[in-house]
Amino acid sequence: MERENSPISMSETEFLHLLSLAKENDSESILKLLEFFKKDILTLSKYINTTQEDAIQSMILGLIELFKKPN
Template identity: 40%
Template sequence: MSDDEFMKLVELAQTKSDVEAMNAIFQYFDPDIKRLSKFIRMPKEDAIQTMKTELLEFIMKK
């Protein structure tokens, strides 16, 4: 994904609360989130959800 495409998705998620844009961002980061979840001392599913929640909050803060 190019930087321009990524920024367009972020803008859609921020301004229009576009669910599809947010899902595309989650899919983009999914491999990294799953890899990093191994290093967090909590159940894997909880770690993944926590990271997704933090990512969503970070994006929505603008």
């Protein structure tokens, strides 16, 4: 689960632990997970046909919804 060029690196175990905490509305875990995906969010936001700010907001909201989605 470690990613090259990610702002933060983490093991698969740590990622899954943060994900389980995020499902319980742990804001610190959600922020760490969003930071993990930050570079991807910024890169992908350039290819969405809307303002970059709106694209980033939409992706962050989508990720938070996925993080909180029950198994």
